[in-house]
Amino acid sequence: MKLGDLYPAVITLLLVGVVLGIGIFILSELGDNLATTAGSVTNESGLGINRTITTVDYATAPGFNSFALTTCFANATGSGTRGEANSSISSGNWTTVADTGTITNATSLEYNDVKCSYSYLYGTEASSVVDTTMTATATFADWIAIIVVVIAAAIVLGIVLSSFGRRQPSV
Numbered sequence: 001m002k003l004g005d006l007y008p009a010v011i012t013l014l015l016v017g018v019v020l021g022i023g024i025f026i027l028s029e030l031g032d033n034l035a036t037t038a039g040s041v042t043n044e045s046g047l048g049i050n051r052t053i054t055t056v057d058y059a060t061a062p063g064f065n066s067f068a069l070t071t072c073f074a075n076a077t078g079s080g081t082r083g084e085a086n087s088s089i090s091s092g093n094w095t096t097v098a099d100t101g102t103i104t105n106a107t108s109l110e111y112n113d114v115k116c117s118y119s120y121l122y123g124t125e126a127s128s129v130v131d132t133t134m135t136a137t138a139t140f141a142d143w144i145a146i147i148v149v150v151i152a153a154a155i156v157l158g159i160v161l162s163s164f165g166r167r168q169p170s171v
Helices: 003-034 125-141 144-164
Strands: 037-049 065-074 094-097 102-105 111-122
Touching: 003 125, 003 144, 037 065, 037 102, 065 094
Parallel strands: none
Antiparallel strands: 037 111, 065 111, 094 102
16 A cells, blocks of 8 residues: 555545535425425414523424514413513514524513414425435534544555565665
């Protein structure tokens, strides 16, 4: 084994990394395009617009995206501490993350007993399969660093062993 044997291994690893990156990107775009079924929820209760991050129930739907709150009401069951029962909360009091279905407080006012209506897009079984494939592919990417170290160690070990195996001309 020679130092020149390192070149093909490096090129192979580089190509595997590029193909893996392009594949994950294509799967991500495909999954987004499959998740186009519209859904909406009216008055989901048990939410809060406070110091913690609140996640809506349907955020776990396959391919969940494009989450948008339409209305929120404070003191939904009458057990809240802020506002009259079912008083409207203005949209300036919250921020959302469209891909994760989370709601965070944008002001110092806290609302614990909240019900909200929202719309979102989600996918079908095909979208779920793409999500599963992306998760499985991402776990393979964790192994690339280990594979690189093993190949580098094999090359170094090969160089060291081949240098000891040479015969020296005798005088």
